[in-house]
Amino acid sequence: MSHISLVGAGPGPVELLTLRALRRIEAAEVVVYDRLVGEEILACIPKGAARFDVGKRCGEPSPSQSQINALLLALARTGKRVVRLKGGDPLVFGRGGEEALHLARHGIQAELVPGITAALGCAASAAIPLTHRGVARSLTLITGHLMEEEDYQGWQALARSGHTLVFYMGLERADRIRRGLLAAGALPDLPVALVVAGCSPRQQVVETRLDALAQAAESLLGQSPVLIMMGEVVRLRSELDSLLGQAMERVA
Ligand SMILES: C[S@@+](CC[C@H](N)C(=O)[O-])C[C@H]1O[C@@H](n2cnc3c(N)ncnc32)[C@H](O)[C@@H]1O
Incomplete structure (x- = not known):
């Protein structure tokens, strides 16, 4: 047995x-x-x-x-x-x-x-809803390794609006992700959050936009692990984060 x-x-x-x-x-x-x-x-x-x-x-x-x-x-x-x-x-x-x-x-x-996957853990600890009524109705978890395929055919589906993307293992392929999504019609100012060491005391969240993703990723090279979250939901973060902060202070 x-x-x-x-x-x-x-x-x-x-x-x-x-x-x-x-x-x-x-x-x-x-x-x-x-x-x-x-x-x-x-x-x-x-x-x-x-x-x-x-x-x-x-x-x-x-x-x-x-x-x-x-x-x-x-x-x-x-x-x-x-x-x-x-x-x-x-x-x-x-x-x-x-x-x-x-x-x-x-x-x-x-x-x-089962365990809490990085996308769920980082969403909660960075205060980024993965879906949100009227903002995002669908979510894709995707590996950055896929982006190594030059003939990758999935960009149009990823670039559609009202959709949240979470890239695992995407840091080294950030420029390829940026180029692929922009070429498929994603907006240059699509908000992006890079979450370093999510849920840990050394968590860091870097907010940027799609057209500046490569520079933001380069500034984090060597850090690990990093998750790239992308979509209009990232805009909700600043308001949610300050409210969550206030709630934590009230509890403490
Ligand atoms: C091989 S995958 C493993 C994923 C894991 N099985 C899960 O469900 O979260 C490793 C990638 O997950 C992401 N990752 C895992 N834990 C993370 C964390 N605490 N913060 C940010 N990204 C994380 C990073 O993109 C990392 O390169």
Whole structure:
């Protein structure tokens, strides 16, 4: 009998874990974790549990996805309580689907435990609604890696009005994103927020507009992780942020 759970660790703080995630972590005998899992959450792992850091780091050797898949399978077969811990949600740009499929194809049913993905965490902590009546009725979560395809065909759909875009892993491709959206008819003054280390004490939000996205992104190069949020909803931020600030002061 195997007990392997693919668990979303959320965007950083321990309070943003689900209760189920916390229970799985606290009961784990083995934990395999990624780079984006915060120290506060790693501190919840029982002292005696075995730990495997399989985080991908630029410029350093890190295990390949097939090595991680093989490790998970071998650990699952031990019958121990294994937790595969991933930043955000395991099924949003987290390769959780690939890992679950690999296990399933070898006869092991992994439990999937959702987490708060970066788009949701950053929206709340930067005070940017993702949808808002009369402003944005739809939302796309998209990876910046897609922008490496010079013949990418999706720009028109992304550039439509009344639509919020959230780019994961988009910082290095910001200029390509800017060019593609402008060529597809997006407005040059479309508001953009770059959220650095969302939900953490070092969170920083840089507001800009689409035509100045490349310069804003360049000023943040080397910072990580960064999420690019784009759309008319970003304009709501200043008012919401000051109201939220006042409410927090009243509670304190
Ligand atoms: C490989 S993806 C993993 C996404 C993760 N599975 C999730 O659901 O949030 C990593 C990217 O997520 C974004 N990201 C994750 N956590 C973030 C945070 N706390 N603040 C800003 N961006 C974040 C960044 O764009 C980063 O490059």
